[in-house]
Amino acid sequence: MRESIIMKIHYGTALGAVALVAVHILMRLSQNFSDSLSYKNVLVNYHLLPYALMLEVILVLLSVHGFNGLRVILLELKQGRSYERAINYGSIAAMAVLIAYGSRTILMAGMGVS
Amino acid sequence: MATVEVPKEEKDAHAASAPQQSEPKTITLRIARINPSEQHEPKFEEFKIPVQKWTTVLEAILFVKQNLDHSVAVRYSCRQASCGSCGMKINGKPRLACYTKISELDSPVITVEPMNNFPIIRDLAVDFKQMFATHKRMKPFVINEESEVKPGTKEFVQKPEDLEKFLQFSYCIKCGLCNSACPTMSTDKSFIGPQGLAQAYRYTADNRDKGKNERLKIVDESHGIWRCHFAGSCSYVCPKGVDPAMAIQLLRGYLLGFGK
Amino acid sequence: MAERLSNREGIKGMANPTRYGMLRVAYWLQRLSGLGLLAYLIGHIYETSTILNGKAAWDNMLSLTETPGGHIVLVIVIGMCVFHTGNGIRVMISEGGKGIGRPGQPEYPYKAVSLSSKQRLCIWVSIALAALAMMYGAGVLFGN
Numbered sequence: 001m002r003e004s005i006i007m008k009i010h011y012g013t014a015l016g017a018v019a020l021v022a023v024h025i026l027m028r029l030s031q032n033f034s035d036s037l038s039y040k041n042v043l044v045n046y047h048l049l050p051y052a053l054m055l056e057v058i059l060v061l062l063s064v065h066g067f068n069g070l071r072v073i074l075l076e077l078k079q080g081r082s083y084e085r086a087i088n089y090g091s092i093a094a095m096a097v098l099i100a101y102g103s104r105t106i107l108m109a110g111m112g113v114s
Numbered sequence: 115m116a117t118v119e120v121p122k123e124e125k126d127a128h129a130a131s132a133p134q135q136s137e138p139k140t141i142t143l144r145i146a147r148i149n150p151s152e153q154h155e156p157k158f159e160e161f162k163i164p165v166q167k168w169t170t171v172l173e174a175i176l177f178v179k180q181n182l183d184h185s186v187a188v189r190y191s192c193r194q195a196s197c198g199s200c201g202m203k204i205n206g207k208p209r210l211a212c213y214t215k216i217s218e219l220d221s222p223v224i225t226v227e228p229m230n231n232f233p234i235i236r237d238l239a240v241d242f243k244q245m246f247a248t249h250k251r252m253k254p255f256v257i258n259e260e261s262e263v264k265p266g267t268k269e270f271v272q273k274p275e276d277l278e279k280f281l282q283f284s285y286c287i288k289c290g291l292c293n294s295a296c297p298t299m300s301t302d303k304s305f306i307g308p309q310g311l312a313q314a315y316r317y318t319a320d321n322r323d324k325g326k327n328e329r330l331k332i333v334d335e336s337h338g339i340w341r342c343h344f345a346g347s348c349s350y351v352c353p354k355g356v357d358p359a360m361a362i363q364l365l366r367g368y369l370l371g372f373g374k
Numbered sequence: 375m376a377e378r379l380s381n382r383e384g385i386k387g388m389a390n391p392t393r394y395g396m397l398r399v400a401y402w403l404q405r406l407s408g409l410g411l412l413a414y415l416i417g418h419i420y421e422t423s424t425i426l427n428g429k430a431a432w433d434n435m436l437s438l439t440e441t442p443g444g445h446i447v448l449v450i451v452i453g454m455c456v457f458h459t460g461n462g463i464r465v466m467i468s469e470g471g472k473g474i475g476r477p478g479q480p481e482y483p484y485k486a487v488s489l490s491s492k493q494r495l496c497i498w499v500s501i502a503l504a505a506l507a508m509m510y511g512a513g514v515l516f517g518n
Binding site: 206207228229230231232233234240278279280281282283285295297298299300301303319343344345346347349350351352353354355356357359360361363364365366367368370372373 | 395484
């Protein structure tokens with residue numbers, strides 16, 4: 001993939017995440033902060049489909065943006081064919097693992113497995 | 115660390131040749147000495163030298179070469195910020211030695227070192243081979259099949275506003291200060307660097323040029339234009355007002371679809 | 375040896391925010407806050423996963439994070455998040471070639487147009503917004 005396309009994705013994920021994270025934070029502030037973190041309230045959040053979907057989108061956007069940012073930093077620190085390949089594939093793998101792990105929480109909590 | 119004092123008679127001779135209205139003061143010039151074939155770290159030698167308020171760092175180094183230690187290696191030519199030869203790190207920042215007055219540094223101790231991010235040849239002289247190779251890779255010439263030198267073709271019209279789009283970037287003297295200050299260059303040896311990227315924009319913005327797509331393809335690689343993060347250090351140190359940071363962002367605008 | 379001879383400054387040079395003005399400081403803060411936020415994201419995904427282990431595990435996790443120390447970390451995260459967003463938007467717009475001035479005839483003393491006061495102002499605004507958000511966040515977290 002051309003670097004310009006990767007960076008367009010980087011910018012796009014950033015803008016998307018800003019908007020959705022703002023909603024996510026506002027949800028915490030819609031009631032007393034400590035209460036919003038209570039077991040019952042958090043489960044209610046996960047059971048609400050639009051909110052769970054939003055969390056999933058945030059998870060994907062931030063994972064892609066975050067690990068691409070890390071990839072950029074690491075590519076600038078050291079160079080070499082095998083190192084760069086390891087960084088490129090490693091960051092994709094890390095993205096996938098984080099998304100899978102976070103999705104597991106969203107999915108299982110949403111389905112009431114807790 | 116060697117300390118060499120100016121012999122008394124030389125001090126007197128220098129003072130005698132100076133204009134009456136200004137008393138020369140003495141500063142300490144610390145010069146990094148390194149021969150990469152023999153050592154890995156530079157060692158600093160100190161020289162006490164007389165300076166006037168108009169004395170430049172290059173003149174101070176040449177004073178050392180003429181009077182105290184002729185073996186100091188330094189590259190220079192025009193002495194008027196036109197050739198781009200005497201770039202070096204002066205008190206921690208990359209600057210042109212011929213363009214930096216000692217009085218403006220406002221310090222009794224001046225430390226000169228070879229520029230960072232360039233291989234050292236000896237002492238203050240660095241190797242520009244990679245920068246020139248990168249510069250060439252950017253195709254620093256007007257690409258146009260319909261050249262005005264062909265018989266039967268008309269002279270190419272270029273309005274002042276067309277010229278203004280690239281003129282400032284054509285003032286680059288290839289001194290390498292921008293590459294030396296760039297944070298990406300300090301770790302990324304494959305990065306094109308601000309000098310090359312600014313020159314890629316200079317020719318891309320020229321309305322006689324038809325090589326935009328070729329150059330955009332060259333800079334749109336993993337160690338190309340996207341490794342610039344607009345830290346602005348290149349423009350901060352540029353002695354000619356080229357503003358490489360602006361050129362890079364304008365060039366990136368083409369890739370993002372904002373530039374025409 | 376080869377690296378030493380190439381005289382690159384290395385990580386020390388890249389991570390040094392001094393010497394080259396406000397934009398270099400912003401570059402450094404953007405990197406630092408980005409790394410901090412990625413670390414927080416990973417930690418946050420891990421901490422929220424404890425909800426799958428039942429109420430006791432969730433409450434146990436809250437007892438570790440809902441502490442003055444945890445709140446201080448959260449306040450710092452809020453600051454990093456707001457700065458990274460504000461400065462990131464500035465960088466994004468600039469990287470599109472907007473808001474960096476127009477090329478022209480450089481005149482002595484050759485101050486770079488792209489490093490204009492507008493850019494510096496945007497950086498200061500991002501810092502100020504981050505500070506305000508941190509104060510607000512601290513009020514909410516410690517006010518409880």
